[in-house]
Amino acid sequence: MIPANPPWWTAAVVYQVYPRSFADSDGDGIGDLNGIRGKLDHLTDLGVDVVWLSPVYRSPQDDNGYDISDYRDVDPVFGTLADLDALIAEAHERGIRIVMDLVVNHTSDEHPWFVESRSSTTNPKRDWYWWRDPRDGEHPEPTSWQSFFSGPTWELDETTGQYYLHLFSRKQPDLNWENPEVRAAVHEMMRWWLDRGVDGFRMDVINMISKHPDLADGPPIPGSPWTDGSASYLFGPRLHEFLAEMHREVFAGRDAQLITVGEMPGVTVDQARQVTDPARAELDMVFQFEHVGLDHGADKWDPRPLRLTDLKASFGRWQEGLADVGWNSLYWDNHDQPRAVSRFGDDSPAHRRDSATCLATLLHGHRGTPYVYQGEEIGMANSTWGSVRDFRDIESLNHAAEATARGADPDEVLAALRPASRDNARTPVQWDATAHAGFTTGEPWIAVNPDHVEWNVAAQREDPHSVLAHHRALIALRHANRTLQLGRFAMLLPDHEHVYACTRTTEDETLLVVCNVSATPYRLGELLPEAVGAELVLGNRDHRPDFDPAVLGPWDARVLRLR
Incomplete structure (x- = not known):
């Protein structure tokens, strides 16, 4: 059923900026907020409605900003709060909304909250995080869960003799959302950003904030000494309660102009229907991962060719499941995924332009809000990787270290990293054919893809048949055509x-x-x-x-x- 007065974001297109790799204004080799401001003409020309910024908060940068040590400040590597205010103001003048990345499943271990929490077992903030005593036996960790970044999910704190939970890096301890003080502090921080002019949030792994208090091991994983505890932290028992509370405390009364997007690994269609049902007042849309797992074998490091029939089954199920209630995000690329033209298309010289525009057309033809990841609009492809030393991503480096420690052939490890590493999405945006692709006047924090000499914004800007021109046309069609939006x-x-x-x-x-x-x-x-x-x-x-x-x-x- 087509709503009479649909929300504005049903006709919108979101553009994701990974600030570290977008544009560098000061020559230090790392992208920054003023670099983004300097490229607003490009985003205006493209026609996007929303810019989602990956984290720019103060951070030790263990996971490139997804480990936050201060939610109310900008990391100096990206600029200042004044720079962010200026970016928001200039984007608003152009009719572009700014969405911040909200990372509140975990903080950095250098966040003052965790510094206090780990100081003693009696500190008032001790239960702001998940602490457990060691178990007896060969594996003293409180559970046998494996981190998303390799290794156990528990880290021993020598000061107090207890373990703390980290589903990701050991420097990313998980917040305990069972504690109402934690939730109140997060809500206050979110209101502070909205009052500052931010137009909403993309919420990182938000379906992990509710954990079963027992933190129990799950059934054994075949072929592994470890067990799976995902039932304890994916869609935990209080998730809907927490999201509804967040909506009441943060968004109610001003949500019509905002956008809330929940990244939810492992989410099912039925769960997405619930979370994005307007009557429940939780989130506007979900970011799900089913389609980007269809080319995985045993795991992401074991890629297989995508079968189009599998993609049809997945996309069709989501389109049908959210037809009358709920909303989905549409994407191929983001900061965690390899480049789609190399992964699902054909990045050979003969077919790269056509396969990039074909994939874009396929995606934008669905019901949901399309997302364009930086560089996708010019057909950026996976980079060339000569050795493991060329990678910067913690997930990739941890996997390489763990695999080689198990005796894997280093050449085979490198071969697995090349197509699957998140660093494929993090090479600098290719603005022109000059040294470092016009990204920086300094030495880039990660190497520029050598193909930037041919594939860059400047080369496509005036070409009416370029990948860039096709994205402009797709976005204009989405804005103009109600059937494409809601049909x-x-x-x-x-x-x-x-x-x-x-x-x-x-x-x-x-x-x-x-x-x-x-x-x-x-x-x-x-x-x-x-x-x-x-x-x-x-x-x-x-x-x-x-x-x-x-x-x-x-x-x-x-x-x-x-x-």
Whole structure:
């Protein structure tokens, strides 16, 4: 059912900025807030409505800012609070909202809250975090859980003799949301940012904030000495209560102009329906991971080719499940994912431009709010990695160290890192063909992709057929077309291995989105007879002299208006 007065974000497009790698204004090799301000013309030209900033808070940078030591200050590497205020003001002048990354499942171990908590077992902030006594036996850790960044989730604190919980890095202790003082402190901090002009939050791993107080081990993981405790920390027993309380305390009364996005690893469609049901007043939309796990084997370091039929089943299930209640975020790339054109497309010279625009068309053709990750709009690809020493990401480095310690072949470890590392998303944005891609006048904190000489913003800015131009057109179409925003979804050709097709329908029109996700040509009429003679609303190859309306060429993507 199409709402009469849908929220503004149903027609919006979000652009994610990873500040460290976006643009450097002072030559220290690290992107910063003034660098983002200097590129607002690019974002305005692209047409995006919202900019989501990955963390710029004060941080020791153990996990590139997702380990926060002060929620109310900007890390000097990115600038100052005054710089952030100026960015917010200038973005607002251009009609662009600014969303902050909210990381409140955990803090840095250097946050004053944790410094107090670990000082003694009787400190008033002791139970602001999860502390447990050691167990007897060979494995004294309170549970056998494995961290998302390798190794146990428990770290022994020598001062007090107890272990603290960290689902991620040992320098990222988990907050205890069972404590109402913790929740009140987080709410106060969030209101402070909204009062400062921020337009909402993307909430990091927000479905982990409620943990079962027992913190019990789960069933054994096959082939591993460790057990899985995810039932204790994914969608814990009080999550809905905590999110509803957050909405009441922080967003109520001003939520119509804001946007709240919950990143939720492992979320199901039914859970997403609940969390984003407007009647429950929890969150506006979820960030889910089902589709970006479809090319994993045993884990992310064991990539497999994506089967398009699996993608159709996943996307179709989410489109159907959230058709009447709830809302989804649409994305290929973000700061945690390898580049989509290398992962799901074809980054060879022959097909890179077409596969990048094909994937973008496929994504923007769905119901949900599309996200564009920095550099995706010009078809940035995975980088080249000569050795493990070239990587900077803690997850990648920890995996490499653990794998080699187990006796894995270093060449095989490097081969696994190359396509899967998060650093593929973190190489500097390629602004031009000059040294360091116009990102910095200094030495970049991570090497620029060598292909920046050809693939950069400057080379595409005036090219009407570039990846950049196609993204502009997609975003403009999303803004203008109610059917693309809100129309009913129907999957076509669910069993075809190479062609993705769906319809979006309102009472006024039906749009057919059809994408050839391969280099094999197909006759359109044989697959979709209803497409013959349809009006081309947007295509990615129709400018070519050899374009044939009757044939879907390699990586051909079209939005058609059916008669």
